[in-house]
Amino acid sequence: MSKVARQKNFLNAISFTTKKPQVLINPGKYQGMRLTFQAQNHSGHMGPRMLWRKYLPTLQFYNPNFKIDVVRINNEKKTVNVPCTMEIIDNTGKTIDTIDMKNKMYDNIMDEFLSKVEHKPIPEDELIQV
Amino acid sequence: MSCQRILYARSIPQGIKHSHRLFTTSSLVYATEEATIKNDAPIATPVKTLTKEQLKKKELRKFLKSKADARKAASEYPLYMKIPEALRYLRAAEVGQPNSQQTVSLTTLIVSDKGVPPLYGNISFPVPLRKSKIAVFSNDVEKLEELKQKYDIYLSGGSELIAEIKNGNVKIDFDKAFATTDIASSLTTQLGRILGPKGVLPNVKKGTVSDDLVTLIRENLGTMPFRERNKCISIGIGKTTFSDEQILQNILAARKALKEAVSTQKSKKPSMLSKTTLTSSHGPGLVIDFN
Numbered sequence: 001m002s003k004v005a006r007q008k009n010f011l012n013a014i015s016f017t018t019k020k021p022q023v024l025i026n027p028g029k030y031q032g033m034r035l036t037f038q039a040q041n042h043s044g045h046m047g048p049r050m051l052w053r054k055y056l057p058t059l060q061f062y063n064p065n066f067k068i069d070v071v072r073i074n075n076e077k078k079t080v081n082v083p084c085t086m087e088i089i090d091n092t093g094k095t096i097d098t099i100d101m102k103n104k105m106y107d108n109i110m111d112e113f114l115s116k117v118e119h120k121p122i123p124e125d126e127l128i129q130v
Numbered sequence: 131m132s133c134q135r136i137l138y139a140r141s142i143p144q145g146i147k148h149s150h151r152l153f154t155t156s157s158l159v160y161a162t163e164e165a166t167i168k169n170d171a172p173i174a175t176p177v178k179t180l181t182k183e184q185l186k187k188k189e190l191r192k193f194l195k196s197k198a199d200a201r202k203a204a205s206e207y208p209l210y211m212k213i214p215e216a217l218r219y220l221r222a223a224e225v226g227q228p229n230s231q232q233t234v235s236l237t238t239l240i241v242s243d244k245g246v247p248p249l250y251g252n253i254s255f256p257v258p259l260r261k262s263k264i265a266v267f268s269n270d271v272e273k274l275e276e277l278k279q280k281y282d283i284y285l286s287g288g289s290e291l292i293a294e295i296k297n298g299n300v301k302i303d304f305d306k307a308f309a310t311t312d313i314a315s316s317l318t319t320q321l322g323r324i325l326g327p328k329g330v331l332p333n334v335k336k337g338t339v340s341d342d343l344v345t346l347i348r349e350n351l352g353t354m355p356f357r358e359r360n361k362c363i364s365i366g367i368g369k370t371t372f373s374d375e376q377i378l379q380n381i382l383a384a385r386k387a388l389k390e391a392v393s394t395q396k397s398k399k400p401s402m403l404s405k406t407t408l409t410s411s412h413g414p415g416l417v418i419d420f421n
Contacts, residue, residue: 004208007414011209014222035226052226061222070226130209 011130014057020110021059022127025066026118031089032067033113037101038082039072044103045084051106062122088117193241200241200404204419207405213381214374216408216416223413224370231411232370233259234377236384238363238420242401248358249401250329251391253384255354257376259366264347267291267309267332283347288313292320305355307332308346309339329357356387358401363388370410381408385420 001009035052038045052070060068067089073082084102086109087095097116101109180188204210211219217234224232240249263284270288284304285291292313295302302325309332318331325331332338338346356365365384368377392400406420 007209010414011219014219056225057222060225061218064218064221068225128215 008130014061016127016129018055018058020107020114021055022062022122023059023114023119024122025059025063027063027065029090029118030066031091031093032069033089034069034071034087034095035085035101036071036073036082036087037084039074040076042078043082045082045101047104047106047109048084048086048101051101051109054106055110086113088113196239196241196404197402200239200402204406204417204421207417209414210417210419213378213408213418216418217370217374217377219416220408220410220413221370224410227412229369229371233366234368234370234372234408234410236365236367236381236406236408236420237415238388238406239404240358240361240363240401241404242361242397243399246397246399246401247395249363249388249391249395250355250357251387251394252353252355253365253387255383256379257368257372258354259368259380263304263306265304265307265330266347267307267313269313270310273310289316292316295324296320302328302330304330306330307338311339329355356384356391367408381418381420 035048037048041049056068056070060066073080075082084100086099086101088097088099090096099109099112099116104112220234265285266283268286268288287294307325307330318333322331354365356363367380367384372380388403392403395401403420406418407415408418409415
């Protein structure tokens with residue numbers, strides 16, 4: 001694959017080909033979200049990491065003002081019980097909902113997030129393709 | 131000998147050992163040949179070596195292509211984007227990364243002839259990325275104290291600081307260095323090899339050596355130096371948390387400084403600014419219109 005084609009695929013993955021997070025989250029109600037999980041995969045923390053890698057860029061692309069904080073905690077020696085949560089923050093700065101992401105697939109976490117948040121899908125003609 | 135080679139090039143029947151009694155002399159020759167070659171390492175394919183003239187031509191072709199590319203409009207590149215759109219992609223690519231790793235940077239390729247001195251200069255950003263760290267060398271202790279009180283100076287000292295840097299006790303992580311004339315010569319002799327390649331050696335030619343340090347520092351405080359390396363200039367423009375307008379302002383300031391550096395270059399054939407990309411720590415490189 002040429003350099004340009006690879007780059008195009010990368011950009012399209014952000015803005016076009018990843019369908020699930022192509023939603024507009026109600027900006028009047030929500031300020032952002034905060035994800036807390038482990039930097040390592042063990043103890044069921046792979047789901048949130050994959051969610052961050054696969055879905056959050058698209059979510060941020062279509063919601064530029066939605067603040068996404070990712071807090072990753074190093075726990076190489078497996079000594080600490082690290083929380084694995086997603087907090088949804090409303091416009092006043094309060095946490096209104098918390099999702100436990102431990103031992104869940106990134107797809108399921110996204111479904112759960114969308115079921116708890118007011119949103120509407122972005123129409124097909126407004127999607128940006130490189 | 132030539133006969134043997136031709137024979138070896140024929141297709142090889144399976145199961146022939148060189149102890150086999152063969153009827154024709156030609157096959158016998160082939161069998162012994164096979165046995166000797168089998169013991170050796172596999173034959174490498176011959177490497178194509180270009181002659182000096184061919185190499186020169188190749189280099190010239192490459193240079194002419196880069197020159198033609200420099201004249202091309204940015205919109206002709208396949209991944210050209212307008213700056214706000216490019217920033218939107220970069221912000222998406224940087225999501226969730228720590229703030230220290232979200233730097234947006236601008237890279238410009240430089241096309242220049244052989245022997246043309248590298249471009250360098252200073253940019254004064256309207257929205258600085260960070261404070262530039264300044265080092266001041268002087269034997270005059272009172273003056274240094276006065277300067278320290280007036281400005282935010284990262285490192286200061288006289289001959290003892292030179293010795294420390296020479297021993298490696300003090301890290302060279304400052305962006306700029308100034309010196310007074312009394313210490314400049316000893317700086318060049320002792321630290322020329324260390325500070326020179328990093329581009330932070332105080333030098334009369336560059337205008338970083340003067341007895342009037344106060345005005346010198348005042349003029350240079352908010353500026354960031356840049357320098358051409360490996361035929362390109364790369365400058366940190368901002369963070370992804372900056373607004374579009376702030377980044378645009380910084381890009382304009384960088385453009386002004388780069389154009390000034392090209393126009394003041396002491397060379398018969400001035401360098402050309404070529405493809406300019408906007409990129410971030412983890413993001414893709416996107417071509418933008420810089421001219």
